[in-house]
Amino acid sequence: MRRRPRCLIAFSVLFTVACGGAATPELQLIEDVAEAMGGLRSVSQTAALTVEGQGRTFRLGQNTRPRADLPYYQVENYLLQVDYANQRWRLGQDRTTTFLTGGGQLYGARQTYGLDGDVAYDEQGDGAVRASEKVAADRWAEMYHNPLGIVLLGLDETSTVSNLREGGAERVVDIVAANGTQFTLHVSGDTGLPSKVTSSSYHPNLGDVTIETLFDGYQEMGGLGGFQARLTLPRNYTTNLDRFTISRYSTTADTNADVGDLSAPPDVRAVPPPMATVTVDVEEVTDGVWRLAGQSHHSALLEFEDFLVLVEAPQSEARTLAVIESARELRPDKSLRYVINTHHHFDHSAGIRAAVSEGLTIVTHRTNRSFYEDMVARRHSIVQDALTRNAQPLTLEAVSSEEPFEITDGTRTLQIVTVVDDLHSDGMLMAYLPRERILFEVDAFSPSAAASPFAETLLRNIEDRGLRVETIVPLHGAIATLEDLESAVEQEAQAP
Numbered sequence: 001m002r003r004r005p006r007c008l009i010a011f012s013v014l015f016t017v018a019c020g021g022a023a024t025p026e027l028q029l030i031e032d033v034a035e036a037m038g039g040l041r042s043v044s045q046t047a048a049l050t051v052e053g054q055g056r057t058f059r060l061g062q063n064t065r066p067r068a069d070l071p072y073y074q075v076e077n078y079l080l081q082v083d084y085a086n087q088r089w090r091l092g093q094d095r096t097t098t099f100l101t102g103g104g105q106l107y108g109a110r111q112t113y114g115l116d117g118d119v120a121y122d123e124q125g126d127g128a129v130r131a132s133e134k135v136a137a138d139r140w141a142e143m144y145h146n147p148l149g150i151v152l153l154g155l156d157e158t159s160t161v162s163n164l165r166e167g168g169a170e171r172v173v174d175i176v177a178a179n180g181t182q183f184t185l186h187v188s189g190d191t192g193l194p195s196k197v198t199s200s201s202y203h204p205n206l207g208d209v210t211i212e213t214l215f216d217g218y219q220e221m222g223g224l225g226g227f228q229a230r231l232t233l234p235r236n237y238t239t240n241l242d243r244f245t246i247s248r249y250s251t252t253a254d255t256n257a258d259v260g261d262l263s264a265p266p267d268v269r270a271v272p273p274p275m276a277t278v279t280v281d282v283e284e285v286t287d288g289v290w291r292l293a294g295q296s297h298h299s300a301l302l303e304f305e306d307f308l309v310l311v312e313a314p315q316s317e318a319r320t321l322a323v324i325e326s327a328r329e330l331r332p333d334k335s336l337r338y339v340i341n342t343h344h345h346f347d348h349s350a351g352i353r354a355a356v357s358e359g360l361t362i363v364t365h366r367t368n369r370s371f372y373e374d375m376v377a378r379r380h381s382i383v384q385d386a387l388t389r390n391a392q393p394l395t396l397e398a399v400s401s402e403e404p405f406e407i408t409d410g411t412r413t414l415q416i417v418t419v420v421d422d423l424h425s426d427g428m429l430m431a432y433l434p435r436e437r438i439l440f441e442v443d444a445f446s447p448s449a450a451a452s453p454f455a456e457t458l459l460r461n462i463e464d465r466g467l468r469v470e471t472i473v474p475l476h477g478a479i480a481t482l483e484d485l486e487s488a489v490e491q492e493a494q495a496p
């Protein structure tokens, strides 16, 4: 991106339009905003930004109920460095978890990630790994969810600035970058400063989503004045995705600090962006019961006399479609009728739309009903997913905490029951085959996980319900026994 301000182009090429007299009302608004932030010249000569502070980042799709507040990490030592001239940025922050993760992951360590043009990377240990093209596109847009960034983009001659309009007490304008990414800038009628930037993104569970960043607490920040320009920038940034707040930072900024070389590590740049691959490993648990495993999220398949039942449609559309395909290959003469959804967390509900597109009936706790009705109805135009390509109505069987749901015929009975008092997710379901004494569960007990904070609740539920479990088929980790669960509970009780 060339950062030559438009007014200079206008002056040198068109002669008729001098700097400060913008060619269109839209460009005039951008110039006025730059003036309000500290001067058109100062803003257009600013090529880098350093933002420091603290705040919170939230875990989307990991709340206890679909519409509950999101769990969050407390963030300290937040440091964002942006090099607008080269379209590079790097973010580092210390995250401390404020919630039980269930997986025993280590948090509190420094998290560092960045973008260099179209290369996104995540630092891990001493090295870094390349992130997907989708992550890179989202991070590219993120660079302009910032008053300085969006004004520089608006001033850039390769951008298109159009559609000036009033929005309440604000003036609103659209800015389309040379790569086609579209932003909307909202400018406060009171201060003339940016109040909000929005752009669109695609989320596999939520479909087309708006990401908006709100700015407030503007103050003069940055250099010492004189040669070192001071700009008026916000202290507070709040970013919302759809109706969820996903981050909130309280910051100070410097526009004169040297951000150094923010280019991606050469070994990361040398490899192509990762492509999602799906592998399904079929593992027979007992006659007519399989685990469709592979990678981090497993499903299970149960054979009945005339039909098949799948437990879980996790992780992604691609994974769920592959799992459904392998279920149908195992028993091509029987129809795959139900999918049991253990809970609404996004990694366990990412395949729900795909399952609906394949005509499966969703069995879930009733606490998720309206959320799934909404999920199935949402627009997926940015990426046309399986359900968009093959629209099918939602058929949903709701399980309540009081009444277990049973799927039964002459050959087999499957009980679907609520895990009562589960702190990981309200309306968590587990599935039990009483005759075979096999329990299917997820996120309560994941063998080989570093910690098992929810295992005790699972064990209590098994005992309270008088389930005579022998085998546990977890949808994370390896197949285990009731004794394994009991020792995990003991270990957890002894943990400091």
Ligand SMILES: [Zn+2]
Binding pocket: 343, 345, 348, 424, 425, 443
């Ligand atoms: Zn979960």
